[in-house]
Amino acid sequence: MTIQIRIERTTAPKPRPQASELGFGKYFTDHMFIVDYAEGKGWHDARIVPYQPITLDPAAKVFHYGQTIFEGLKAYRTETGQIALFRPDMNMKRLNRSNDRMSIPAIEEELGLEALRQLVLIDKDWIPDAPETSLYVRPFVIATEAALGVSPSKQYQFIIIMSPVGSYYAEGIKPVSIYVESEYVRAVAGGVGHVKTAGNYAAGLKAQEGATEQGCAQVLWLDGVHRKYVEEVGSMNVFFRLGNKIVTPALTGSLLSGITRDSVIHLLRHWGLEVEERLISIDEVTQAQKDGSLKEMFGTGTAAVISPVGSLYWQGEKLTIGDGSTGELTLRVYETMTGIQTGRIEDPFGWRVALD
Structure with a gap:
């Protein structure tokens, strides 16, 4: 396909925040990408324009029926000054899986990847270079047809916005405490x-x-049927180090197939470690904590990359994992993943994609 993206540059650049001010998702770059969809016409009028509000009819279906999906990935400035993304092809594939489930037309992966490339390069000066900082990229699709009635929209917009970010958690790489939910259910298979x-x-x-x-x-x-099997944290997949093996919940259809999750599994197996993708109950986890075989727990996700878990709060009791500090394996995974992303270390998997 021939990809043409119209570009309108801002005439009023915004001041850029200091690295110490970033937090997560508080500031947004000068430009955004938009492409429209209309039934019978397909995706059309791809453009990069100054960051601006979205104007929608009050009857737009996204407001009433929740027909929307999103993605998240990061752009990095490597130690040599190169601009790079981390496995963006995986994000586009997952975006289209989300589109399919939500009855949204697929987006040509070439268009999505070229939009990412051009937008990041136009706003590359927004990419921070302080430790543990990056440019967070948020692609999303919204149903824009102005019509009430429960049916798929006939019109959509695919938009990409970007935000310079620091650590997702204020604690940084320090261990966090996680609450195990026993009352509410988030999702079930199907x-x-x-x-x-x-x-x-x-x-x-x-x-x-x-x-x-x-x-x-x-x-x-926990799973929505039996209320016993561990699934995922709100923003992360989870891993447990049980003795000499690492266990992560299997993809049963009710939890997200994380790109960082997939990368960590590949990395651990590359190191020769045993990784199991299977059902793991909260009872197994708590028993392992009690008998000392639960050595480490960490979360994986685009936003936090790797987040060590120091304790679980379950049924009124705080369960400390190991000695409550960041585990040796967790730290090794974090340093390797972020090292690959930022170019500090060799990328043996071809995950880092240079844009310039």
Whole structure:
């Protein structure tokens, strides 16, 4: 396909925040990408324009029926000054899996990847270079047809915005405490738990309030049928080091197929470690904590990359994992993953994609 993206540069660049001010998702770059879809016409009018509000009819289907999906990835400035993305092809493939489940037309991967490339390069001066910083990239699709009635929209917009970010958690790489949810259910197999759609995250907000009240950073969800098998944290997949093997919940259709998760599994096996993708119950986890065989636990995701878990809050009890500090394997995975992403170390897998 011939990809043409119209470019309109801003005439009023925004001031850039200091690295110490970044946080996560607070500031946004000067430009955004937009492409429209209309039934019978397909995706058309691809353009990069100054960052601006979106104007929609009050009857737009995204507001009433939640027909929307999103992705998340990061751009990095390597130690040699090169601009790079991390496995962007995987994000485009997952975006289209989400589109398919939410009855949204597929987006040509070439178009999505070229839009990412051009937008990042136009706003490359927004990429911070301080340790643990990056440019977070948020592609998303919204249903824009102005019509009430439960049916797929006939019009959409695919948009990409970007935000310079620091650590996802204020604690940085320090261990966080995770609240294990026993009352609320987020997703079941056959639903939409395996795709990145807004409703999945809205469904978790009530539980997150409870986690915050207990001083926990995130919620760990159990399966929605048996209420016993560990699935994922709201923003991360999870891994347990049980003795000499690493266990992560199997992709059963109700949890997200994380790109960082997939990368970590490849990395661990590359190191010759045993990795099991299987059902793991909260009872198995708590028993392993009690008998000392649970050595480490960490989360994986684009936003935090690797987040060590120091304790679980389950049924009114705080369960400390190991000695509560960042485990040796967790730190090794973190340093290797971020090293590959930022070019500090060799990338034996071809995951880092240079843009310039």
